[in-house]
Amino acid sequence: xxxxxxxxxxxxxxxxxxxxxxxxxxxxxxxxxxxxxxxxxxxxxxxxxxxxxxxxxxxxxxxxxxxxxxxxxxxxxxxxxxxxxxxxxxxxxxxxxxxxxxxxxxxxxxxxxxxxxxxxxxxxxxxxxxxxxxxxxxxxxxxxxxxx
Numbered sequence: 340x341x342x343x344x345x346x347x348x349x350x351x352x353x354x355x356x357x358x359x360x361x362x363x364x365x366x367x368x369x370x371x372x373x374x375x376x377x378x379x380x381x382x383x384x385x386x387x388x389x390x391x392x393x394x395x396x397x398x399x400x401x402x403x404x405x406x407x408x409x410x411x412x413x414x415x416x417x418x419x420x421x422x423x424x425x426x427x428x429x430x431x432x433x434x435x436x437x438x439x440x441x442x443x444x445x446x447x448x449x450x451x452x453x454x455x456x457x458x459x460x461x462x463x464x465x466x467x468x469x470x471x472x473x474x475x476x477x478x479x480x481x482x483x484x485x486x487x
Contacts, residue, residue: 342389342429343372360418364425371396390471396426398475434473436481442468443481455486 346369353362375392376384384392400423407415434442446465450457461482469478 342386342393343369343383345429346372360421361425364422367422368393368396368426368429387470390430393426393430394471394475397423397430400426401474431472434469436477439469439473439478440481440485443478443485447482447485452486455483458482458486461486 346365350362350365350369353365371392372384372389375388376382379388400419404416404419404423407419443461443465446468447457447461450460450464452458452461462479465478465482466475
């Protein structure tokens with residue numbers, strides 16, 4: 340089942356069960372996917388492109404969450420956490436920190452990185468491998484540790 344088909348099914352079930360918040364987030368995801376398809380001039384996105392859009396949605400919500408926590412807006416924190424939970428359901432299983440560390444070490448040896456100067460080279464090689472399955476800031480932190 341494709342992501343759009345799954346979203347449509349979940350949207351129907353959210354409507355039937357009167358889950359307004361979940362329905363709203365699913366519609367937002369669908370809208371983001373459709374906007375990306377229009378932007379790229381395609382009728383349908385590839386799985387990779389869909390993961391890019393979902394990752395972007397998760398990243399936006401995580402950044403908003405941090406800002407809301409700083410501002411002491413508990414009402415918005417709770418709402419954003421619920422949205423994040425719904426969006427995360429559509430992402431593939433995330434890599435554990437150990438799996439991520441192993442992929443990064445392997446990539447470092449592949450690109451023959453030796454110091455922090457090679458960080459850009461390592462990040463460019465790692466990110467396509469972990470797309471949608473790891474948070475970019477976590478990848479960045481691990482790469483920095485491994486290169487120092």
